[in-house]
Amino acid sequence: MVKIKKVxxxxxxxxxxxxxxxxxxxxxxxxxxxxxxxLIHEYIKKNKGKSEK
Structure with a gap:
């Protein structure tokens, strides 16, 4: 099992x-x-590659 470090x-x-x-x-x-x-993961996935105006 890989332990993911969180902050x-x-x-x-x-x-x-x-x-x-x-x-x-x-x-x-x-x-x-x-x-x-x-929710943050979903937001990042949805907005990845989109440039902000």
């Missing part, structure tokens, strides 16, 4: 957004970190 970062969210995200994580039996990381 810490900071993220500021509206209180109600974080609360909703935590509830979803509990309902999906996952973590807020996993949800955010998956």
């Amino acid at each position: 810490n970062t900071s993220l500021r969210l509206e209180k109600k957004v974080l609360k909703a995200l935590k509830i979803l994580a509990i309902e999906k039996e996952t973590s807020v970190q996993a949800i955010i990381e998956n």
